[in-house]
Amino acid sequence: MSQEPIKALCWTERSEPESVYPDGINGAVADALREAGIEAETAQLSDPDQGLSEEALARADVLFYWAHSRHGQVTDDSTARVLKHILARGMGFVPIHSALHSKPFRAILGTTGNIAGWREEEEEEHVYIVEPSHPIAEGLGQKFTLPEAEMYVEPFDIPTPDCIVMISSFREGEVFRTGCCWERGLGRIFYFRPGHETYRVLFEEPCRKVFVNAARWASRRV
Amino acid sequence: MSQEPIKALCWTERSEPESVYPDGINGAVADALREAGIEAETAQLSDPDQGLSEEALARADVLFYWAHSRHGQVTDDSTARVLKHILARGMGFVPIHSALHSKPFRAILGTTGNIAGWREEEEEEHVYIVEPSHPIAEGLGQKFTLPEAEMYVEPFDIPTPDCIVMISSFREGEVFRTGCCWERGLGRIFYFRPGHETYRVLFEEPCRKVFVNAARWASRRV
Amino acid sequence: MSQEPIKALCWTERSEPESVYPDGINGAVADALREAGIEAETAQLSDPDQGLSEEALARADVLFYWAHSRHGQVTDDSTARVLKHILARGMGFVPIHSALHSKPFRAILGTTGNIAGWREEEEEEHVYIVEPSHPIAEGLGQKFTLPEAEMYVEPFDIPTPDCIVMISSFREGEVFRTGCCWERGLGRIFYFRPGHETYRVLFEEPCRKVFVNAARWASRRV
Amino acid sequence: MSQEPIKALCWTERSEPESVYPDGINGAVADALREAGIEAETAQLSDPDQGLSEEALARADVLFYWAHSRHGQVTDDSTARVLKHILARGMGFVPIHSALHSKPFRAILGTTGNIAGWREEEEEEHVYIVEPSHPIAEGLGQKFTLPEAEMYVEPFDIPTPDCIVMISSFREGEVFRTGCCWERGLGRIFYFRPGHETYRVLFEEPCRKVFVNAARWASRRV
Numbered sequence: 082m083s084q085e086p087i088k089a090l091c092w093t094e095r096s097e098p099e100s101v102y103p104d105g106i107n108g109a110v111a112d113a114l115r116e117a118g119i120e121a122e123t124a125q126l127s128d129p130d131q132g133l134s135e136e137a138l139a140r141a142d143v144l145f146y147w148a149h150s151r152h153g154q155v156t157d158d159s160t161a162r163v164l165k166h167i168l169a170r171g172m173g174f175v176p177i178h179s180a181l182h183s184k185p186f187r188a189i190l191g192t193t194g195n196i197a198g199w200r201e202e203e204e205e206e207h208v209y210i211v212e213p214s215h216p217i218a219e220g221l222g223q224k225f226t227l228p229e230a231e232m233y234v235e236p237f238d239i240p241t242p243d244c245i246v247m248i249s250s251f252r253e254g255e256v257f258r259t260g261c262c263w264e265r266g267l268g269r270i271f272y273f274r275p276g277h278e279t280y281r282v283l284f285e286e287p288c289r290k291v292f293v294n295a296a297r298w299a300s301r302r303v
Numbered sequence: 304m305s306q307e308p309i310k311a312l313c314w315t316e317r318s319e320p321e322s323v324y325p326d327g328i329n330g331a332v333a334d335a336l337r338e339a340g341i342e343a344e345t346a347q348l349s350d351p352d353q354g355l356s357e358e359a360l361a362r363a364d365v366l367f368y369w370a371h372s373r374h375g376q377v378t379d380d381s382t383a384r385v386l387k388h389i390l391a392r393g394m395g396f397v398p399i400h401s402a403l404h405s406k407p408f409r410a411i412l413g414t415t416g417n418i419a420g421w422r423e424e425e426e427e428e429h430v431y432i433v434e435p436s437h438p439i440a441e442g443l444g445q446k447f448t449l450p451e452a453e454m455y456v457e458p459f460d461i462p463t464p465d466c467i468v469m470i471s472s473f474r475e476g477e478v479f480r481t482g483c484c485w486e487r488g489l490g491r492i493f494y495f496r497p498g499h500e501t502y503r504v505l506f507e508e509p510c511r512k513v514f515v516n517a518a519r520w521a522s523r524r525v
Numbered sequence: 526m527s528q529e530p531i532k533a534l535c536w537t538e539r540s541e542p543e544s545v546y547p548d549g550i551n552g553a554v555a556d557a558l559r560e561a562g563i564e565a566e567t568a569q570l571s572d573p574d575q576g577l578s579e580e581a582l583a584r585a586d587v588l589f590y591w592a593h594s595r596h597g598q599v600t601d602d603s604t605a606r607v608l609k610h611i612l613a614r615g616m617g618f619v620p621i622h623s624a625l626h627s628k629p630f631r632a633i634l635g636t637t638g639n640i641a642g643w644r645e646e647e648e649e650e651h652v653y654i655v656e657p658s659h660p661i662a663e664g665l666g667q668k669f670t671l672p673e674a675e676m677y678v679e680p681f682d683i684p685t686p687d688c689i690v691m692i693s694s695f696r697e698g699e700v701f702r703t704g705c706c707w708e709r710g711l712g713r714i715f716y717f718r719p720g721h722e723t724y725r726v727l728f729e730e731p732c733r734k735v736f737v738n739a740a741r742w743a744s745r746r747v
Numbered sequence: 748m749s750q751e752p753i754k755a756l757c758w759t760e761r762s763e764p765e766s767v768y769p770d771g772i773n774g775a776v777a778d779a780l781r782e783a784g785i786e787a788e789t790a791q792l793s794d795p796d797q798g799l800s801e802e803a804l805a806r807a808d809v810l811f812y813w814a815h816s817r818h819g820q821v822t823d824d825s826t827a828r829v830l831k832h833i834l835a836r837g838m839g840f841v842p843i844h845s846a847l848h849s850k851p852f853r854a855i856l857g858t859t860g861n862i863a864g865w866r867e868e869e870e871e872e873h874v875y876i877v878e879p880s881h882p883i884a885e886g887l888g889q890k891f892t893l894p895e896a897e898m899y900v901e902p903f904d905i906p907t908p909d910c911i912v913m914i915s916s917f918r919e920g921e922v923f924r925t926g927c928c929w930e931r932g933l934g935r936i937f938y939f940r941p942g943h944e945t946y947r948v949l950f951e952e953p954c955r956k957v958f959v960n961a962a963r964w965a966s967r968r969v
Contacts, residue, residue, distance in 0.1 A: 188632075191634050207476030207477075209478045235432070236433055236445070238710055240684065241434075250476045256433075263684070264880070265635055268880075301880075390904070410857060413856050436711040460932055463909065490658075525745075651920030651921075653901045656902070667901075670920075678889075685878075688907060692914060695920075699873075700915070
């Protein structure tokens with residue numbers, strides 16, 4: 082098992098407001114990773130090759146990916162490159178929040194990623210740890226609460242996860258499979274639900290911890 | 304596939320108050336099943352062979368099982384008979400609520416069935432359907448709400464279910480994997496969380512529908 | 526649960542030699558299904574809308590799909606229609622043998638379907654039943670042997686199946702996960718390995734039985 | 748993640764002939780582990796507390812367990828201690844070959860561990876790697892062949908494994924799920940099929956590699 086630092090590529094479509102995420106959601110993820118000694122590179126849709134070049138992907142042990150309103154701009158070629166690095170090279174893949182409708186997430190799982198509903202009213206999210214022995218749950222305790230959330234509600238159209246690490250609930254009792262693991266080809270995939278471009282929630286300590294744990298798990302260090 | 308009526312054995316330790324469940328929780332289950340054309344027999348701990356005789360089990364396509372405070376009185380022999388009929392003959396098994404600590408549930412899954420906590424304060428339970436295409440979800444829509452519940456909270460010490468059909472949430476945001484499926488040997492197992500001996504909740508229409516759907520699925524008719 | 530006859534659409538790219546499969550591999554499948562009272566329609570790549578029109582798919586409870594050398598001719602639109610009917614309407618999908626490299630199989634699972642090797646030397650295939658309680662295993666006993674096979678060998682790049690019903694072995698000891706089940710969206714998928722366009726093996730009784738069982742399972746009648 | 752050496756407890760009922768396994772099968776396992784820097788302790792049925800004392804188990808990150816003809820002599824108390832350390836403390840558990848009928852294996856999985864048949868004729872076993880990205884597959888390539896084997900054949904009565912790492916085939920084409928992973932409570936379980944007390948096969952290099960990989964995986968270092 083490699084003792085080299087993990088190399089992460091943190092990607093965004095860059096539609097999140099600067100007032101909320103000054104360095105982008107990808108910058109917020111990268112900051113959490115760097116604090117834990119992970120080498121994090123940032124990239125975005127407007128970069129050459131959409132920030133998902135063969136070279137950038139080849140350097141990455143794990144790809145963090147946030148997107149919301151510009152899924153359609155990501156080309157089939159970019160999507161195919163992401164899939165190839167997951168399946169054939171074992172690059173980890175960590176789509177965040179609204180990336181459930183991104184082309185790479187849909188293509189690697191084969192499902193729509195559709196959800197039954199959502200609500201944008203600055204409510205709390207309760208995240209419960211269902212599999213306390215999973216590496217992504219390390220240090221998270223039984224639960225954490227995030228101060229702001231865009232609610233998502235089940236059913237969530239995904240293949241049955243290999244492991245559901247976390248389940249969330251919201252104001253009216255809605256529930257969601259918030260932290261889901263799959264293996265595809267040589268690669269590991271972790272979907273993480275929290276986050277919305279208008280809430281500073283991805284700076285919260287539990288989310289930063291999840292990013293670090295997910296980077297380690299998805300790059301097969303744990 | 305058999306067109307014979309399904310035969311269910313509905314079992315209780317019989318500690319539920321008559322004021323709440325006049326015919327026992329097993330009677331409430333049997334009533335729901337009969338309304339759907341299922342042949343339901345009732346049995347209890349004080350019957351000969353603890354109500355789990357070789358003959359009674361041999362007649363059953365599916366065993367519904369509720370218990371709470373008398374798990375320790377069920378003998379290892381009774382437990383072994385239940386397991387044999389599940390594994391070797393394909394009898395379905397539907398443990399309800401506090402039966403997560405019963406000997407047959409623990410023995411067939413190999414785990415403790417422990418939960419992180421509970422609360423008995425007559426609160427609402429929101430039950431969301433996570434796998435709408437599963438036979439046990441038939442006719443349940445996206446969710447149902449039960450007026451009274453003893454709260455259970457994750458983590459719940461069980462093997463990862465083959466399928467999680469339903470997830471519940473409670474007043475303070477607690478979540479629980481409420482409807483869980485496993486296959487063991489030739490048999491199918493469905494755990495259903497709702498119900499408490501002091502709440503009339505198992506008479507609620509959605510619970511009655513779940514019992515019927517579970518009887519069909521666990522006896523391999525769907 | 527519907528008591529209407531199951532409606533199957535049996536599709537082929539039509540490159541199989543007439544000398545071996547006079548009515549095509551899809552004709553051989555349809556014949557087995559009809560004998561069991563299933564309504565089977567046949568279609569092929571050269572038909573309007575590639576034989577996968579919106580109307581034809583909408584009529585189908587389950588799609589049997591064989592292809593080998595013309596995967597690239599199936600359009601992305603045809604593939605998208607197949608996926609939509611699986612995911613959103615619950616149409617069953619039964620890809621056969623070399624259809625592991627077809628666009629719909631790859632797209633619905635998200636993996637390459639690649640195999641480590643193959644050999645075309647008219648050898649025997651031993652098919653062992655691993656999950657005897659699965660509806661697709663009904664009537665098959667512990668094993669069956671097919672007189673001719675193109676060998677496929679693991680690793681097979683697929684998501685971990687929900688259930689592996691059958692495993693095959695070949696002359697030099699090679700093994701393969703031959704009968705694999707997945708659920709995606711509202712639909713059920715069954716991959717069946719045997720068959721090669723130059724071997725009459727899909728006329729063998731055990732294969733005919735598998736087709737019938739798979740039609741029932743994938744259309745959610747069992 | 749701990750950087751301390753892994754501590755393994757290697758246990759046997761001690762019925763294997765000294766002429767084949769001079770230091771026992773547990774000694775053969777311990778030797779392979781030590782070569783890789785793992786601290787391996789040996790124990791056997793005739794030791795105090797059957798070699799499965801609270802203290803010995805508490806020291807172990809992972810328990811290797813071989814038994815064949817004396818399963819019945821292992822007490823329910825010993826079995827309960829093993830289960831407690833797996834479920835509640837996360838001790839790994841690696842039952843080998845005929846340990847599929849041991850009390851701890853049956854109790855932790857809830858199934859009989861029965862197999863459809865076996866044959867003791869010094870034949871070859873072909874072991875194919877099905878999940879090449881799994882930590883237990885590291886360094887094993889696509890397959891390995893063992894010179895002698897007692898054949899086991901499917902169906903094998905176990906819960907569907909979380910991951911099947913290896914599948915074996917035998918002389919007459921029989922197949923078996925040879926390397927199977929499950930998680931239960933906080934613990935990881937790996938069943939490994941090869942080995943028979945009259946064949947020196949557990950000294951073979953690929954088996955020694957599997958022991959080391961399994962020790963690392965089951966003790967959560969990878």
